[in-house]
Amino acid sequence: MLLHSCSCKSRDQSCFMSHSLFVCSQQKELTSKKRDEFEDILEERRLSSDLRYAMKCYTPVIYKGLSPCKPNAIKTAVLQSEQVQYVIKQLAKEMGESPDIIQEEATEILDEMGHSMQLGAVRFFISFCLSELFCKYWSNIVCSVFLFQLQHAIQEHPVVLLPSHRSYVDFLMLSYLLYTYDLALPVIAAGIDFLGMKIVGELLRRAGAFFMRRSFGGNRLYWAVFAEYVKTMLRNGYAPIEFFLEGTRSRTAKTLTPKFGLLSIVMEPFFKREVFDTYLVPISISYERILEESLYAYELLGVPKPKESTSGLLKARRILSDNFGTIHIYVGQPVSLRTLASGRINLCPYNLVPRHLPQKPSEDIQEFVSDVAYKMELLQIENMVLSPWVLVAAVLLQNLPAMDFELLIEKTVWLKGLTQTFGGFIEWPDNLCAKKAVTSALALHSNIARLVNGHVVLNDKGEEDGAIGEIVFKRALAILMCGNYRNQLLNVFVRPSLVALALQMTRSFRKEEVYSCFSILRDVFSDEFIFFPGISLKDFEEGCFLLTKCDAIQTTQQEIYLTDKGSVIVSFLSAMFRPFVEGYQLIFRYLSKETREAFTEKQFVPGVRNFVFQLLEKGNTQCYEALSSDMQKNALAALVQMGAVKKKKM
């Protein structure tokens, strides 16, 4: 899936990394090939003027079947479509209202929703503003594009771009990229909250964003209009459609479990054979330093997220006076939906109902949509770029409160090797010595950790000693911020680590027992990490394989043995995931002890938070990460899924 040899670089190869000499395995070859693909798109930008860039001759590659039309023509087509008209008539009949009134409502929905992409605005916004910002605050934006494949896909089929979502910066990143590479600009699904921001909302709209309400499950008119709007653009090949599978920015840098609604909308034209195929493009955007890092930590601790506002954004500029390192964009190979679906689904239900009627997808289809969503997220994860700081953070968190600098370097290098064995994709220039790499990582993240007297410590103290609560809060903040970088490693590590945890927990050598423990852990953490649905055994085998690969274990048909070298690795891995195990234990303890009867979801998070906070104050636990609302929600979701907790609508 991952790599076909692709030589698509017409520009100067800014080979910012040379081949890694680490381990000579196939994995490594892939990795180094991957590296060669990258090029810096800011480099050229820095050499020429923004104005020239904005005015550059832009003749993008577009869909072959496109009949060009204006954004307003799309709205009209949507409004007049059989699909929307059908729902309007249904509703009119049911509510006893005139169809005109409902039509009016639909028009309003469309006006709220619709983008009004203008090339002029895009040129101004993307090339002028963003270039300015990007060049100023980021040292590089490097990207790897299967340019030929993407170009081909855009020409031949409707294309859906599926980037990971870690930051607001994601929003126009791809527009910027596609503009640079002379490809058709995408329309982007954005949350309606952006419209609250006066000028920015409208600017985004002109840059191709369209807006969806956060929840509209019950509103049939809204659903019909929205779905038809997206599908019309897709069928016409109007523009690539970009949206975030995760639904929202991940505050923890871990990939969130996918949302299926929009994905099933874009897949439907293919199911109904209104298009021959649809290409899905997984895209990984990795930040060396995330713009919203401290904001996220506050949010996880329950300090409410500021509402999106223009002034808020202007204030955010203050943050921007810093350097944020490198952004890596990896545009994965376009995946053909037709190929994914081949032999898997029965389309008969679609043949028996007129295609314009709203139809609930069969279980078969729902399962397929879910599988595709997970597959795309796993592809995103595979191509995420990990910076040395991520390794440093992971090591540091296991050695608090302070760690010897030399030891940190040594451990970091060790972890680098392990990560690469597990298939992680690390940005670590060969010619850069470990010390320099760690030093520069620390420099970039000086707000989180610093070097004091040959020891590295977290910035977890306030300026003055405050109350005990204050100290706990400050410390939690630092640990969560640091943890959010370590989290980037977790999806690469989760399979071998859960095997390691299972080995430790069962203290058994029997494969069967270890597997059943693994299986339970996997279920418990099913919302915490991304697992492809239903392949527990395969995940277990992969975990075992990776542990064998790094000589941590040896396996026979029936048994698993730890090697001498293995105990170090296994204990490191289990320590890495210990915060989750302990955090979940705390949450379960809260549920079994503190809640007697039914509770609302709203009560749950503050309840757990207070419970954990008190334990931390008393020094009865060291698990600061249990304060993370993300972890709390995931734990609850897993319990609901496993049937331990029941959800009822009141």
Add this chain to the structure above:
Amino acid sequence: MAAEAVGSGGGSPSSARRRLRIISGHLRGSGRAALSPSPCKAQGGPAGPAAGSIPKKRQELLKWNGWGYNDSKFIFNKKGQAEFTGKRYRLGGMVLPTFKEWIEKTFGASLEHKTTSRASLNVNDVPPSIVNEEFLQDLRATNISYSQDAEDRVFRAHGHCLHEIFVLREGMFKRIPDIVVWPVCHEDVVKIVELACKHNLCIIPFGGGTSVSSALECPEEEKRTIISLDTSQMNRILWIDEKNLTACVEAGIVGQDLEKQLGESGFCTGHEPDSMEFSSLGGWVATRASGMKKNIYGNIEDLVIHIKMVTPRGIVEKNCQVPRMSTGPDIHHFIMGSEGTLGVVTEVTIKIRPLPEYQKYGSVVFPNFERGVACLREVAKQRCAPASIRLVDNAQFQFGHALKPQVASIFTSFLDGLKKFYITKFKGFDPNILCVATLLFEGDREKVLQHEKQVYDIATKFGGLAAGEDNGQRGYMLTFVIAYIRDLGLDYYVIGESFETSVPWDRVLDLCRNVKERIVRECKEKGVQFAPFSTCRVTQTYDAGACVYFYFAFNYRGISDPIHVYEEIERAAREEILANGGSLSHHHGVGKLRKRWMKESISDVGLGMLRSVKEYVDPNNIFGNKNLL
């Protein structure tokens, strides 16, 4: 009857009268079939078979390894120009100056790369005839004509699927009939079926041999003696009832003879499948055939009034000849489409009509296929479809164009140029996108002209431009010569076939686009080195949908197993059709070629219903051609 009603070609080029002239032309060449000595008394009819266009020894008139008449074929003459030989068709003896270039351009084929078929059937390759002596004795006692000759048997071992023709050209079938019998009347058939039951033998009915669904192929694993029951000698019109406008006809009569003989009395059935020169009435019934002019005359299920069929369980028929009856499910519908699995259709009472007074061809050019389909949909909606209305896509339009004979005078060529200029330059139609609808009107003169105006008015609303009678006529000609063209292609590494489906109106465009795209993709994936020719036409219109007909051909140079590759691609195309909401077949039938999709098509229970009928009617599987179920 296992004969396929509609093969991939063989229609008549011209108006009904011209058609008749041609058909009478066929007669002159063919010898009179030998009269059977057995006395066969049918009501009012003469004893023994009438003189049919197709002789008992089919090989005397028809190609043994290709489509149609021995004397009619495409060749490249000494100058390297394409030419159609023989005098049977309007195109006969004409030079087609642009055809060679079209072939080279479309297929990447070259005249230097040629494959040749075996010159004749090698009798030594033919599996031996295994027939037990007791049965032969019984058979001789009935005085029914039979043959164990290798040529006779091979001729009845196949239809006209690509793989069957390919086998004829380069190999040999593993299993063929052991004996051919020629009953001359219903009673003969009863005797043969009785004997087969007595000796537990397998019967495969044979009508015109134009099947394109592998329906005539003998199951390889069949251990019993296989009898090919050739109905061709049961070809009389038994009576004509002018008051009720019906005729009772023996099922072995082929289309052209039926129309010719009815024509002598001033009537016609109007049932004209493209294979009507060769396909038989019984075959039409057995496959649920559809005719080109169904808009006026109806499909076979609309035409049939009464059917007599001989089954191992006995004779099945109704007690009266009425337009409609409410007596439970119509038993005719067990018979129509049974593809020779239940018995032999021996006599059919069919509706007839007075010969039309006037016929007129026509054509309309549309700026693109989408507009054309929209126009056909509107015509269907207003229920004013002419006898035939077809919409060919751009590729097929160009194909038709390549078959234009050399023009006779400078004046015609000047006119052609002017027309082209008007359409492409003045009206701005893109010659690589435009498409053409061909029309055939029939009826009394005044009504035809009125009708014509109505249809052209609708066409104008969809951007259509009238493009003359000549283009229309050439469109219809294409359908009958295309089967001959396949034989030419086979000589130059080009293989191809047609397939069809029916589909609701709103899915027509998506289906056409997706199936063509799928074919192109599959070819690429399977290593076909030249872009395939894949084209379609909307060939019939109905209230609720349309019938779409595809042609698909490619140059197979560089592929070691072209037939396998071809079959995989055709299979993929069928999957695509089904996924797009199309049917398994509109009129070709299922045979053995499309059996695997039957369950999906009619559900488990549906299939069980059909099976239970088979089990009752033919518990010992005497009619063991293994079609359909």
